[in-house]
Amino acid sequence: MQRVTEWHQKRIGLFVFAVIELTIAYGFASLSIDRGNLWWYLLTLVFLVGTLRNLLRLVKKFIHGKK
Numbered sequence: 163m164q165r166v167t168e169w170h171q172k173r174i175g176l177f178v179f180a181v182i183e184l185t186i187a188y189g190f191a192s193l194s195i196d197r198g199n200l201w202w203y204l205l206t207l208v209f210l211v212g213t214l215r216n217l218l219r220l221v222k223k224f225i226h227g228k229k
Contacts, residue, residue, distance in 0.1 A: 173223050180216035183209045 169175040187209035194202030 173220060176216045176220040176223065180213050180220065183213040183216065187213060 170179055187206050190202050190206040190209060193199070194206055
């Protein structure tokens with residue numbers, strides 16, 4: 163598990179996790195629109211926040227470099 167955590171902190175790891183979370187959020191958004199269930203909307207929001215968080219960390223790594 164520690165290897166995954168270390169990989170997630172690298173640029174490629176942040177990008178991959180952001181893409182995966184965005185894909186999952188898209189799936190939940192599609193379900194929530196189709197079914198109208200508030201739980202699907204909540205899960206969409208959770209994964210969107212995760213995507214934005216990873217993307218912001220990725221931008222921060224590009225700006226500040228490897229420290």
